[in-house]
Amino acid sequence: MRSATKTFVGLAGIGVVIAAARAGMPIPTAVATEPVTDSTSSTTTSTPTPTATETSTPTPTATATPKPTTTTTKKSTSTGSSGSSGTTTATSQTSSTVSYKYGVVQVKVTKKSGKITAVSLIQGTATKGRSAAFPSLIQATIDNNGTSFGNLSGATYTVDAFKEAVKNALAKF
Amino acid sequence: MNQTATQVTLTPPNQRVRLGIKKWDQLKRSQDLLETLAWGTVVLVVSMFFLYGGAAKFGNLNDILSSISRLTALVGTDLLLIHTLLVARVPWLDKLYGHDKVTIAHKKLGKPILYIITAHFLASLIQFAIADGVSLISELWTLVTSVEDMWSATLSWVLMIVVVITSINAARKKLSYEAWYVIHLLGYASILLAVPHQFTTGSDIAGRPLPTLFWVSLYLFVAGNVIWYRVLAPLLLNLKLDLRVSQVVRESSDTVSIYLTGRGLEKLGGQAGQFYMLRIMNAKNWAKPHPFSISAAPNDRFVRFTIGDRGDFTSELADLQVGTRIFLEGPYGVFTEERRTREKVTLICAGVGAPPIRALAESLAARPGDVTIIYRVRSYEDAALMGELEQIARQRGFRLHVLAGKRGVATSWLPAQFNDLPDQARLIDMAPHVSESDVYICGPSPWTKSVEKTLARVGTPANQIHAEEFAW
Numbered sequence: 001m002r003s004a005t006k007t008f009v010g011l012a013g014i015g016v017v018i019a020a021a022r023a024g025m026p027i028p029t030a031v032a033t034e035p036v037t038d039s040t041s042s043t044t045t046s047t048p049t050p051t052a053t054e055t056s057t058p059t060p061t062a063t064a065t066p067k068p069t070t071t072t073t074k075k076s077t078s079t080g081s082s083g084s085s086g087t088t089t090a091t092s093q094t095s096s097t098v099s100y101k102y103g104v105v106q107v108k109v110t111k112k113s114g115k116i117t118a119v120s121l122i123q124g125t126a127t128k129g130r131s132a133a134f135p136s137l138i139q140a141t142i143d144n145n146g147t148s149f150g151n152l153s154g155a156t157y158t159v160d161a162f163k164e165a166v167k168n169a170l171a172k173f
Numbered sequence: 174m175n176q177t178a179t180q181v182t183l184t185p186p187n188q189r190v191r192l193g194i195k196k197w198d199q200l201k202r203s204q205d206l207l208e209t210l211a212w213g214t215v216v217l218v219v220s221m222f223f224l225y226g227g228a229a230k231f232g233n234l235n236d237i238l239s240s241i242s243r244l245t246a247l248v249g250t251d252l253l254l255i256h257t258l259l260v261a262r263v264p265w266l267d268k269l270y271g272h273d274k275v276t277i278a279h280k281k282l283g284k285p286i287l288y289i290i291t292a293h294f295l296a297s298l299i300q301f302a303i304a305d306g307v308s309l310i311s312e313l314w315t316l317v318t319s320v321e322d323m324w325s326a327t328l329s330w331v332l333m334i335v336v337v338i339t340s341i342n343a344a345r346k347k348l349s350y351e352a353w354y355v356i357h358l359l360g361y362a363s364i365l366l367a368v369p370h371q372f373t374t375g376s377d378i379a380g381r382p383l384p385t386l387f388w389v390s391l392y393l394f395v396a397g398n399v400i401w402y403r404v405l406a407p408l409l410l411n412l413k414l415d416l417r418v419s420q421v422v423r424e425s426s427d428t429v430s431i432y433l434t435g436r437g438l439e440k441l442g443g444q445a446g447q448f449y450m451l452r453i454m455n456a457k458n459w460a461k462p463h464p465f466s467i468s469a470a471p472n473d474r475f476v477r478f479t480i481g482d483r484g485d486f487t488s489e490l491a492d493l494q495v496g497t498r499i500f501l502e503g504p505y506g507v508f509t510e511e512r513r514t515r516e517k518v519t520l521i522c523a524g525v526g527a528p529p530i531r532a533l534a535e536s537l538a539a540r541p542g543d544v545t546i547i548y549r550v551r552s553y554e555d556a557a558l559m560g561e562l563e564q565i566a567r568q569r570g571f572r573l574h575v576l577a578g579k580r581g582v583a584t585s586w587l588p589a590q591f592n593d594l595p596d597q598a599r600l601i602d603m604a605p606h607v608s609e610s611d612v613y614i615c616g617p618s619p620w621t622k623s624v625e626k627t628l629a630r631v632g633t634p635a636n637q638i639h640a641e642e643f644a645w
Contacts, residue, residue, distance in 0.1 A: 002201055002205060005208075009208075009213075013215075013216040017219050017223060020221070021227070022228075024226045024227060025226070136305075150235035150236075151301075151304060156374065
């Protein structure tokens, strides 16, 4: 390549990569997930609702649940209202069914004091032995109190589907 | 054999040739365009990675490792496919760069690709080992034994290491050509073994239409070029031509000319100055192709190679039986009139470099006085193709300087008796128009370098100097 072309192609290439990186950047709010909802300490303001909708955007089905009622009861200092969850009592939410490349996943997430205490698999299918991933995924969800854990080798799709189901269930609390 | 007495039938020279610097500019433009396309694929794969949110994935160690693994996989595979295309002997690449330059580019890419793919392997392994909380060894074992298509991907990497190591110069010297070649073929296996895991577990291809389209097209394009130009086209051509040895003539104490005939030789194409890969089709030699330049302009009567006796294979050629089947792959190379931009031409050759110069002299479109031929030999009496060069010079009004004698000053490309003056003075004396002519040089590599140095001193622009670098 002649040097002028080299410079031009080099700069253009860097430009394209930067443009792609900017275009591919996810909207920052999407990161705010369950912990935010859990730590809403005091009032039953309307703020939890937008957060909840934010989380549910990747899974369109989540919007079906009536949110306002559940969100009010989630404060760590329980108001004692007879509702679905309190500090000491464990509550559960079931995700919608997430279907993906190798099967379907549906989970039930149980929370106590804002912590995930149990995750059970209502439906969980994965071809070619990928279902072996579920036990460790359940453990990882409990350990991390959410879905911010890494991938599992060779089971990217299963992991993604599982995380999506958990997020979906968490959004319903 | 003394051929000065016998007149050879010369093929009529080219009637016209396009000259001028514009031709050179066009060539450079095409080269730039092609290289831009090649680098463009690298930019494209990296861009696709970022376009799908790759920039957000550098937050923690796991994401960093995953991103390194994915980026190196994408760039490495892209370069690997380009690397493969470079040895497919694709005519459109050969025409733009010449076989030698393409081969050099192929060689240069080998090691970097291995490093990039190794980085991919290590990054994935470490990432998964951390995620699963186990040692690297046990993670590797899990990957290879239980994860889909991972055994073949790992094997692909191992084969790649073997191919690169056996191609390092030091190893090449110890290995026979055949052993090296068979091992090098494993490179194709390596490429194919890596394909399944890219499409089944590769996070950047499966389930994404744009990357899938790109990668499938790139794979098919490279495979198509390799299968057609490297295998099918030469095979079909040779079956059609059915080339046979028709005559073996001794030209000097250490050179022989081999004449081939066949059906419809015009289909072979080619230009003076080009070379073919020649295979003697017998049990012992069919798998060993050797490059030789044609020593007579292409014509419909015969194909001729004039070969210096230098090694075991070349001495075998002298004993070839008439009727032996020969396979030719080619033509290759840009040591041709197509690269000529000036009216004047200087042809310079030494010893075994004479054949392509002899063919060029025969076919160049030129008027009397346009061409100067300089032929460096050990002794006038024992010089291959001397009679033919004299005949061409006489018939077409070219100047011919035969420089016979022992070597003098180490850095000089001229015989000892010429060393009283600098080489450039001698060159201008022999070829007064050398600085404004196209110069074609063919000879041993150090000798060629020395000629090129002299040409730089007399002011011949680099784009007018043509020398085929032998890169095998």
